[in-house]
Amino acid sequence: MKIIQLNKTEGNLVFDLFNKYRIFYKQPSDIELAENFVQERLNNNESIIFVALSNENIPIGFTQLYPKYSSMRAIKNWILNDLYVEEKHRKQGIGEALIKTVMNFAKQNKATFVELSTAIDNYNAQSLYEQIGFVKQVPETDFYTYRIDVTK
Numbered sequence: 001m002k003i004i005q006l007n008k009t010e011g012n013l014v015f016d017l018f019n020k021y022r023i024f025y026k027q028p029s030d031i032e033l034a035e036n037f038v039q040e041r042l043n044n045n046e047s048i049i050f051v052a053l054s055n056e057n058i059p060i061g062f063t064q065l066y067p068k069y070s071s072m073r074a075i076k077n078w079i080l081n082d083l084y085v086e087e088k089h090r091k092q093g094i095g096e097a098l099i100k101t102v103m104n105f106a107k108q109n110k111a112t113f114v115e116l117s118t119a120i121d122n123y124n125a126q127s128l129y130e131q132i133g134f135v136k137q138v139p140e141t142d143f144y145t146y147r148i149d150v151t152k
Helices: 015-024 031-043 094-108 123-132
Strands: 002-005 048-053 059-070 075-085 114-116
Touching: 002 094, 015 031, 015 059, 015 075, 031 048, 048 094, 059 094, 075 094, 094 114, 094 123
Parallel strands: 075 114
Antiparallel strands: 002 048, 048 059, 059 075
């Protein structure tokens, strides 16, 4: 297995994986949406995508990062927003290798942390994250996070 960072011309390596990732989180299959979303992120330099390739150069997993800026702290950190490994390739260290690639990338780019979220019932992912060293966060005491729906 090898892990590579995608450039703007390599989105096709993760279109299908991204669609399967969305299906895993109970979204309808929509390969056109997956292709457009991923390609737009790459075209606009809005995310970093790493893909794990099998020894036969077949995509078997990916992760997508988004920058998280703090003006007050004057830093850029990373949100590991998407992580997916093909079902038949799970429990082989691919997810861990992708996460460690992300951690190295963040460190090389002078970030202070990588943050991620997962479903409360995704126990396998939680176990992996904690095994690697991620610490479940409690709500911050210095700042509150608010959200408003702007679609209404």
